[in-house]
Amino acid sequence: MAESKRVVVIGLGYVGLPLAAALAKTVETWGLDIDAGRVGELGRGHDRTGELTAEQLAATPLRFTTDPAACPPADFYIVTVPTPVDAENKPDLSIVIAATRTVAGMLQAGRKPIVVYESTVYPGVTEELCGPELERLTGLTCGVDFFLAYSPERINPGDREHTVDRITKVVSGQTPEVLDKVSDLYGAVTSGGVFRATSIKVAEAAKVIENAQRDINIAFMNEITRVFARMDVSVWDVLAAAGTKWNFLKFEPGLVGGHCIGVDPYYLAHRAQELGVQADVILAGRGVNDDMARWIAQEIHFRRGERAGTALVLGLAFKPDVPDLRNSKVADLAGALGQLGHQVTVYDPLVDAGAALHEYGIALDPLALDRHYDTVVLAVPHRVLIEAGLDRIFGATAPGGLLVDLKNVISPDRRQAASVEVWTL
Structure with a gap:
């Protein structure tokens, strides 16, 4: 990047740690996490998620801390915390709001920092919930004293091919100038380039439909598995035959868990229902997959x-x-x-x-x-x-x-x- 920048990444899990390590190769980067055990392990060269090796941790200039006050004023604050669902499969935004409050305590108006969210949310959360919360806590004005951006995470745990430094990164920003800065930041760390979404909501929506689409396709596989089981026919034999067609989509049946596919469709369905739209296909797919166990x-x-x-x-x-x-x-x-x-x-x-x-x-x-x-x-x-x-x-x-x-x-x-x-x- 043309000028010296500083980044603080909030959340050092499967998403935050690889991103922070990649950013640290090009800009001064701090990694902040509330889990003292996690930060201590990283400092000793151990990543319990298996995303970074001991050698990679030893080589990174990334700085770890549990104390927001230890982080110097930054130009970018990137939030990479989990966004699960609750017992009723409703979006649980408590962690991302808590991280937002942590960021609020670090914001300084003079730098006009950019707050980037990577956590999966439904369209509107960044601008309609997080931005106003930052304003309320700081007394600063969004779009004047600080700015918002969104870049959906695409981390696939255990995947050594589609790593954060190789994938195409979708980016968005509150203004064209913010979009330029966010594009430059991420473009410097990935060989896959960046895709400039037309708005923050578009970038948020892209993330949730990526996983909802996969969830629905797997649900179809699971449903036909149950049908064929009643015929004493193995779905694997059926898929081997059907897969010979050039345009057959090669999904497989199974248990659908994890932090994205089993969760993100509920975020989209929740927002759809708030708007008076029935998310029948999305929820039907979730119902099939949730029942598979x-x-x-x-x-x-x-x-x-x-x-x-x-x-x-x-x-x-x-x-x-x-x-x-x-x-x-x-x-x-x-x-x-x-x-x-x-x-x-x-x-x-x-x-x-x-x-x-x-x-x-x-x-x-x-x-x-x-x-x-x-x-x-x-x-x-x-x-x-x-x-x-x-x-x-x-x-x-x-x-x-x-x-x-x-x-x-x-x-x-x-x-x-x-x-x-x-x-x-």
Whole structure:
């Protein structure tokens, strides 16, 4: 960038940390997080999310702190905190509002700073909620003393190809001048370039429909899976045949959790309903996907002759090869099996045992594969599980037991040669 700038990134999770590290290569960057344990770990070279290696942390000039007062006045404040839903699937904006209040305590009018939001929200939140909150707390005028911008995060945990320094970054700003500055900031850190959205609301909307679209497509896969199951037809065989058509969209069935796909559609539906628009398709897709864990548990129970027994669930993270537990539907699956009377053991070599206990009340068993179970569910096929050998997974299935392969990683030949029943979707 042509002139020296300073950035403060608020929130050092899966989104904030990689972004802050990328920005620190070009501008002075501070990383602020309220979790003292997290900041301490980063200072010691450990990233519990697995997004940055110890070597990358050692090399970055990024500065970490839990104290907003320790951050010098900045030109950009970038908010990257989570935006979950509550127990009724309504948007929970409490964290992003709390982060906004933290930013308010750091704003200084003379610099005319830009506050950039990356947290997923429905269209209007940045300008209609966050901006007025900053004005209320500071006495400053939005658009005069400070400015707003929005750039939706596109972090895919565990993805080493679509990293923040390679993807196209959508950017937006309150004024053309702000848009120029935000474009320059992000353009300096990504080889994928920037896309200038026509407004902040457009950028907010783009984010929520990216994930809502994927959610709806997966919901269709899950619905046809349930239909074909009644015909004793594997959806994987159907998809292999249908996938030979040039324009067939290659989505797969499964448990839809995580911080984006399982959450963002509710934000869009909430805003639609506020405006008097029925979000039928969006909510129908969410309904199918939210119910998939229960359906799988019922199918397992049915295939076991409705006899409860011991069950081992392999994998608890919301997707393969990451330790991320956010909105894990595997936890729902384990709970549903338990409600049907099965004695459930869960093992995940990537997930922090303390986090699993805290988030879901699930005590991970590191020795789980050393015993036998009536049912073994390969729910999350981490590479480390597969590379350790399928023989061990088969071996944990008791004679006459059931091995469930939710993601179709066991070959048809291996399934047919198995001495236990193998079921996949």
